[in-house]
Amino acid sequence: MKYSLLRPFVNRIFTPGKEQQQLVQRNQNEFGMVKTNAGQSAILLRFVSWISGREQIEQHFSRFGKIKETLMFYDRVTGMHRGFAVVHFISPQSAAQAIQHKPHIIDNKLLAVTYHTPPETRRKTN
Template sequence: MHISVALRRNINRPVVFVRRIPWTASGQLKEHFAQFGHVRRCILHFDKTTGFHRGLGWVQFSSEEEVRNVLQQENHIIDGVKLQPS
């Protein structure tokens, strides 16, 4: 399983959109991306019925440079799942 990472902008704030996040990795998302810069916040979309996140999330950084650092890195791995920037 691969996790796609794509650059998004939200009111001029640098944000990375992450798909296919393993359901076991919600607590590790911020920790993983913090190695690339200051993570302002992480948002996961949860299913109201199951209580599990849907494998989609947003990671907001402080700068564009931090987002570029994420997108340039090729080996993003959380819980054994390789993330691939797109």
């Protein structure tokens, strides 16, 4: 009885649907993360599942073009994945195709994909 009451909520959490896609899009627009950087060949992946590995990410995004490098970021203390990654493509067209093609779902998790801005080129807000 207890589990049957939770089933709609569990399905809602783990099944990326239209509402979750709209939430990601709204957050990207709200925080200014939708960019059109024509010359950039790197993309930032957010909301990456902690069970996802480099091979899964490269396999998913290799259909858009050749990948030069995939960077995964880990917590120093726990050694666990921090939930974001950067994929560097050889050509900027591949990055643009990857951003335009949505949704990206790896390990039943909807990823937010934007252009990656290296720290040294980010605009200072202070």
